[in-house]
Amino acid sequence: MSKLKLTGKDLRGIGYPEGPVISVAMTVMQKHYKHEAKEDVMALLQKILAAPVEYENDAVLGLIAEKLIPKKDLLDGESISLNQSGIQFNVFGQEHIEEGAMHQMYQAAKLPVSVAGALMPDAHSGYGLPIGGVLATDNAVIPYGVGVDIGCRMCLSIFDINPKELTDKESYFARELGEATLFGSGAQFDRAANHDIMDHALFYTLPLLKHLHGRVWKQLGTSGSGNHFAEFGIIEVKEKDAVLGVPAGHYVGFLTHSGSRALGANIANHYTKIAISKRRLPQDAKNLAWLSLDEQEGIEYWNAMNLAGDYASACHHVIHDKIAKQLGRKPVKMVENHHNFAWKEIWEGREVIVHRKGATPAGKDVLGIIPGSMTADGFIVKGKGESASVNSASHGAGRKMSRTRAIASVTDKQFKEELKKFGVTLLGGGLDESPFAYKDINVVMQSQTALVDVVGRFTPKIVKMDGAKHRNWSKKERPDIVGE
Structure with a gap:
């Protein structure tokens, strides 16, 4: 096996600044990752660049991260103590939630700014808030309460097309998936799409965003890696719901899951560093540092x-506009929702900031999509406005295996047999995202019947994900990407 070779040009090409960090990064990667594929190493280096604060405590990668984190006196902020007893919060499906996620939620509940909280049945450990964590705060926003992939979301287009066409014209639909978006952590289009969002004043007035504008524009319409996907499937609506407004029947659905790419990662990293510098929390809780509004x-x-x-x-x-144009149809309905975001909402008569990190908004009659896995059904839901969950529901099935464990314990044969069993055609994807890595979505849904009503189902049939080959995640897992 050939040894890894990196050049300064390689690193500068993905955004590394001139300076000592380039030689440090080359030395570290060529020593500790010398037998890894270059594309995997470059992808990891991009993740470190986007969010170095997450790697600063890593025994190996921390050497790179410390060169990327501005030399700033982190002791100039106020020292904050956690409350002895935190606010009460409700847990849904507690028997299915790992101890690490519970511990993180207990830490968040002890913040002086915490007002209300809840833990969803798909919860698992992340950075800062656990994935599946919901936290309402008093006039404060926690960057890692939102997460690295700000605005990670679901979007579903429902087309009045006979689902039989997904089988009869499978190659056509597969081709359209391949042409509609790009996958991969550094994916960019050579020719940027047009959209009014790129004219937003913040791109020209906020220094952090000015230098990102070109890259962000070229990533417009891309889908990232991890658990992000674009897929065609069968929509079943058993009876017409007044809010969804789609007649009973079967339809073709196009469902996407992705977030804000490099833009969100850079914003999260930058403001987390500021929050940590301003408010020094105990080590276990430091990623819960907040900024006052x-x-x-x-x-x-x-x-x-x-x-x-x-x-x-x-x-x-x-992405959806491209698909609609190629299908020659306008969707009869679109349903979409964020699940990594913070909102200003009224809670018991007062305005609070509600962080939903890997959680779906489920206010009264609010529509959303909760996916399963690449073989498990997803659900179109309507919120019940349950105060016990701070008007929230799960954002998916939730992982039951880490990426490392999934790669180590699931064989290619098992994976292929599972896809065949459910009649799913997979384009890209890997063992780390196999159905075996996820909780049973039906069990998760049973744990939140008080939170949402199901008004439709989505059954995946043709699934497109990042096509990068399997990689060893043991050096540094990214649980935040898994569910965000």
């Missing part, structure tokens, strides 16, 4: 977060 940095983050959310929405609409 009365201070300049908090206002900046809030505006940038909302821009990233609008950008993520634009990415989905660019």
Whole structure:
């Protein structure tokens, strides 16, 4: 096996700044990742560049991260103690939730700014808030309460097309998936799509975003990696719901899952560093550092977060518009929702900031999509406005295996047999995203019958995901990407 070879040009090409970090990165990767594929190493280096604060405690990758984190006195902020007893929060499907996620939620509940919270049945550990964590705060926003992939979301187009066509014209639908979007952590189009979002004033007035504008534009309409997907499937509506407004029947559905790409990652990393520098929390809780919406940095983050959310929405609409044009049909209905975001909402008569990190908004009659896995049904849901969950529901099935464990314990044969069993055609994807890595979506849905009504089902048939070959995630897992 040939040894890894990197050049300074390689690193500068993906955005690494001139300086000592380039030689440090080359040395670290060529020593510790010398037998890894270059494309996998470059993808990992991009992740470190986008969010170095997440790698600063890694024994190996921390050497690179520390060169990317600005030399700033982190002891100039105020020292914050957690409350002895935190706020009460409700847990849905507790028997299916790992201890790590519970611990993270207990930590979040002890923050002085916490007002209300809930943990969804698909919850598992992440950074800051657990994935599946919901936290309402008093006039404060927690960058890692939103997550790295700001505005990660679902978008579903329902087409009045006979689902039989997915089988009869499978190669046609597969081709359209391949042409509608690009997958991969650094994926960019050579020719950028047009969308009004790229004219937003923040791209020209906020220094952080100015240098990102060109890259972000070329990523408009791309889908990233991890658990992000674009897929065709069968929609079943058993009876017409007044809110969904789609007559009973079977339809072709086009469903996408992705977020704000490099834009969200850079915003999250930048403002997390500021939050940590301003409010020094105990080590276990440091990624829960917040920014007040009365201070300049908090206002900046809030505006940038909302821009990233609008950008993520634009990415989905660019993809869905391409598909609709190729199908020659307008969707009879579109359903979409964020699940990595913070909202200003009224809670028991007062305005609070509700963070939903890997959780679906489920206010009264609010529509959303909760996917299963590449072989398991997803659900179109209508919120019941349940205060016990802070008007929230799960955002998916949730992982039961880490990426490393999935790669180590699932064989290609098992994977292929599972796809065949459910009649799913997979384009790309890997063992780390196999159905075996996820909880049973039906069990998750049973744990939240008080939170949402099911008004439709989506059965995957042709699934497109990142086509990168399997990789060893043991060096540094990214649980936040798994569910965000």
